[in-house]
Amino acid sequence: MAAVGVLAYAAATAAFVFLTGLLLTVWRGRTAARVLLVAAACSTLWAALQAYDASSLAPLPDALLEIAELVRTAAWYAFIIGLLDDPAAQERNGYGVLRTMKIVAIGLPAMLFTVLVIVASAPEVPGHQYAADVFRVGHLLLAVFGLVLVEQLFRNANVERRWGIKFLCFGIGGLFAFDFYLFADALLVKQIDLDLWHARGAVNTLAVPLIVVSGVRDPLWTGKVEMSRQMVFHSVALLAAGVYLMLMAAAGYYIRAYGGQWGGALQIAFLFGAVVILAVLALSGQARARLKVFIGKHFLQSKYDYRREWLRFADTLSETGQEKDIPARVVKTIAKIVESPSGMMWIKPDSEADFIPVVMWNMTAQPGAKTAQSEPMIEFLATRQWIIDLDEYARTPGRYEDLELPMWLQALTQARLVLPLMHHSDLEGFVVLGHVVHDLKNLVAQLSLVVTNAKKHMHKPEFVADAIQTVDNAVGKMNRMLVQLRKEHVSSGSDKVIDMAQVVTQVVKERTTMVPVPSTNNLADEVLTMVDPDRLAAVIGHIIQNAQEATPDDGKVKVSLHGDNEWAVLEVEDNGCGMDEEFVRSRLFRPFDTTKGNAGMGVGAYEVREFARACGGDVEVSSEPGKGTTFVLRLPRHYGTGKTGDAALLSAMP
Secondary structure: OHHHHHHHHHHHHHHHHHHHHHHHHHOOOOHHHHHHHHHHHHHHHHHHHHHHHHOOOOOOOHHHHHHHHHHHHHHHHHHHHHHHOOHHHHHHHOHHHHHHHHHHHHHHHHHHHHHHHHHHHOOOOOOHHHHHHHHHHHHHHHHHHHHHHHHHHHHHOOHHHHHHHHHHHHHHHHHHHHHHHHHHHHHHHOOOOHHHHHHHHHHHHHHHHHHHHHHHHOOOOOOOOOOOHHHHHHHHHHHHHHHHHHHHHHHHHHHHHHOHHHHHHHHHHHHHHHHHHHHHHHHOHHHHHHHHHHHHHHOOOOOOOHHHHHHHHHHHHOOOOOHHHHHHHHHHHHHHHOOOOOEEEEEOOOOOOOEEEEEEEOOOOOOOOOEOOOOHHHHHHHHHOOOEEHHHHHHOHHHHOOOOOOHHHHHOOOEEEEEEEEEOOEEEEEEEEEOOHHHHHHHHHHHHHHHHHHHHHOOOHHHHHHHHHHHHHHHHHHHHHHHHHHOOOOOOOOOEEEEHHHHHHHHHHHHHHOOOOOEEEEEOOOOEEEEOHHHHHHHHHHHHHHHHHOOOOOOOEEEEEEEOOOEEEEEEEEOOOOOOHHHHHHOOOOOOOOOHHHOOOOHHHHHHHHHHHHOOOEEEEEEEOOOEEEEEEEEEEOOOOOOOHHHHHHHHOO
């Protein structure tokens, strides 16, 4: 049993050494952190003495162990009282309450220390045989007063601060609660229970992570404890694995003890099965994902000030405007929280219907797009209620239980996050957000790190190769984000009824400075559409420029315009190098996935398609290598009555 005590107190020593070292790096002169540092150091010394004494190598004097107990307890008293020394708390409870607590906190340890000195220096004093009971009663009172201090600390903290200190109260309160049970039992049976005494080391070990968590949550008394999420994840996983193995070992011990002649074999089989289960869980992406979510919700400090974000959300929703604009304001407000420049909202009109896009802000979906309730993504959002990080999904789909995303979402290259919209336990819709500004900040941080390290390692070929690859990846990502930021959804405030012939004529005139010079062919008059004229001019310019770049100087680029009952149709035809069918189908509309040898289309084609679909139209491309390309832009045709297509013709019929 002595070995158990040595291990338990050795673990407590290591835990308090870790806490002491951590505080040495972050305390930054704060009074409360300084006192906590002293308490952690005193607890380290106390645990080390107890571990050495339990080893039976050379029993330490009882007086030394008793002094270590008193010093440790007094240090924790000082820390808690330091946190209680708050003017607001004193005003609520009366200024004499804290003064009384300070007197008791000093008087109780001092009284026991005096008794210890008397007993150690004068063993012949009458009543010496009752000294053990006196110490048991004294330690029982110390534990009770410690619980009182912890209760006062938690009760007098405001609601915001309770979130930060509750784990601290659990940790230190647990120490005093266990001491109360230990010494109450000792007082009843007239001796210390060795099992409880040895378990005390384990209890102190378990208290340290709780104190650290509070340090992360409430930097007012620790400075700012910076711990990465990855470090917290691995630490918690390791701690959970240790606790699991301890429990399994205890269960195996009882199986061996009470299993009769089969006890040994059953114990080995049981422990082997326990290790296999632990290995399976450790290698499970789903288990790791769930653990990360649990840690993020319950242990790590939140990234946002939720009070401020909620007030901003409420202000945005209460802005003046038509009721139909509320969904759009909701999407924009959610996007602002994570600094996203684009988003869309999908909802279901009724409980049995499919999900359809109702808001598209700087992001577009194909006309008639819908998502069935039977889609795996919908079932995942409804049951898990997780936010889907599409970048993380692309790297490690196993974390999302091998979720299969809808085709429209896979094709939406600018999408980054999918957020479920829950009402009670029902999924009413979801929001898709574009890449956030933080992505750009991360790229800047990567490039800054390259520049910093270049001063030290620029002479190493391996570093140079890695740096070039990092810069190349960063440039590609920033270019794609710039495209997304530049691509704005056509809003009703900038839409105008225009004659496309006039816009086409002007753009063709501007493009005559580049060869081959484009020519117009069959430009119909009065082909009206309702769009942003500046955006339309930029889009047409992209189409013509891409055709010119893909065509030799002596080639031809022809531009034509006509209208039918429903569409205004622009065609740009060239006899350049052309593109094969596979490129048109899978790569043409992917941003920056192009070469000049394949018609020179990349950003232009992507922006044209997104613009057309945002207006309710679309694009068509026909091409053949060596023969050329025809690019067709279709936009809804506008009529003087304000109606489009067949609806206008029907209304004009007698």
